[in-house]
Amino acid sequence: MGKRVYFDGLNVLRFFAALAIVVFHSSQWYHHDFSTPFKMFLHNLPIAVDFFFILSGFLIIFLLLMEKSETGSISIKNFYLRRVLRIFPLYYFIILIAYFFLQTPKDNIAWDKFLYFAGNFWMIAKDSWTIAALNPLWSINIEEHFYLFIPALILLIPTKYIKYLFFSIILFSIGFRIYTTLTINNNWMTIYMHTLSRIDSMAIGGLLALYHFKNRIKFNLPVSFFILLMMALFILMSLVDSKDYSTLYFATIKKYIFTIPMLLVLILFVFNENKGLNKLKRNKILNYFGKISFGIYIYNAMIIDLLDRCECLHGCYYIKFFLDVSLTLITASLSYELFEKQFLKIKNRFQIIKTKK
Numbered sequence: 001m002g003k004r005v006y007f008d009g010l011n012v013l014r015f016f017a018a019l020a021i022v023v024f025h026s027s028q029w030y031h032h033d034f035s036t037p038f039k040m041f042l043h044n045l046p047i048a049v050d051f052f053f054i055l056s057g058f059l060i061i062f063l064l065l066m067e068k069s070e071t072g073s074i075s076i077k078n079f080y081l082r083r084v085l086r087i088f089p090l091y092y093f094i095i096l097i098a099y100f101f102l103q104t105p106k107d108n109i110a111w112d113k114f115l116y117f118a119g120n121f122w123m124i125a126k127d128s129w130t131i132a133a134l135n136p137l138w139s140i141n142i143e144e145h146f147y148l149f150i151p152a153l154i155l156l157i158p159t160k161y162i163k164y165l166f167f168s169i170i171l172f173s174i175g176f177r178i179y180t181t182l183t184i185n186n187n188w189m190t191i192y193m194h195t196l197s198r199i200d201s202m203a204i205g206g207l208l209a210l211y212h213f214k215n216r217i218k219f220n221l222p223v224s225f226f227i228l229l230m231m232a233l234f235i236l237m238s239l240v241d242s243k244d245y246s247t248l249y250f251a252t253i254k255k256y257i258f259t260i261p262m263l264l265v266l267i268l269f270v271f272n273e274n275k276g277l278n279k280l281k282r283n284k285i286l287n288y289f290g291k292i293s294f295g296i297y298i299y300n301a302m303i304i305d306l307l308d309r310c311e312c313l314h315g316c317y318y319i320k321f322f323l324d325v326s327l328t329l330i331t332a333s334l335s336y337e338l339f340e341k342q343f344l345k346i347k348n349r350f351q352i353i354k355t356k357k
Helices: 010-026 037-043 047-071 076-102 111-115 119-126 137-156 159-183 188-193 195-215 223-239 248-252 256-270 275-281 284-291 293-308 317-350
Strands: none
Touching (some): 010 284, 047 137, 111 119, 223 256, 223 275, 256 275, 293 317
16 A cells, blocks of 8 residues: 555644634633623534534545545445444443433433434434433534445445535435425424434535545645634634524524634645644644544533532532643543554554554
8 A cells, every 4th residue: 555644634634623622611610691892702513513624524534535546446345344443332322321321210211222322313213312422422423324334325426426425425415404494393303413414414424535535635825814714713703603493594504604614624724734724733732632633522411420420519610620621631631541552553454454553
């Protein structure tokens, strides 16, 4: 095979996306009414989940395209083994913790739904969230649904036609949100966490992967372009409620006024070879936290919820915020070093296209 595939900056973006979720969960006492621009900004931080979808779609689909190009095929078995070894250990570990230590009789959780990655559909059916430790799993469910069929489709469809696959997924997702808005009264949970409503973000990441695979994006722009884009995104997040699905437009199309800037952030950060950005992209600490971002995302809600129960922290909002963030990072790091790494070593044996560690 050729040289290893690695995208400078991807881990850094993963970390900031995971950190956004932690900040959102740990500051809900403050932004629950989002009556000021800063509160609205905090309220909108969960768009980081869409950013995760875009990043995941981009990287995994690019690797599949590379494998197909270099080997003439795609090992579906090896792909699923890699997904199992990366996702399943931590996913089922948090379920075990929740089952044995965190549930109460009144929670009435359909555990079987989470076991086979249908937890998001269960939460939609009951129209509410569940215990904190399980709440982040809905997005993992969506990713697993998407990657259940996408490798086979990329293998079977000629590469020159794959763009139509991703455009079709995006249009189908828009159509699903239109149908949901017109036919379901209490549709917020469906639009927010149904697989068919959210897979367009991964397809958008796939389109970027396909374009880069064919054209190799590479440029050198001043850091000021990236800073201005980030400022524009932050202003947008401070003014527009990304989770307001009260009209047909809001429920179906408005999400793209956030998705497009996030896609541009990915492009301007990862493919820009500006020296100033390169220092940030290669920062060892940020890259390490990016490597453990899956754990940060999985553990944060549980840790924040457990700290919420500590009466000694009631009213100590800033101390608790510090503990929320720091203990989440520490837990994710310990989990990565002591638990996840053991499975990642096995996972690497099934790589067809090698990636840098």
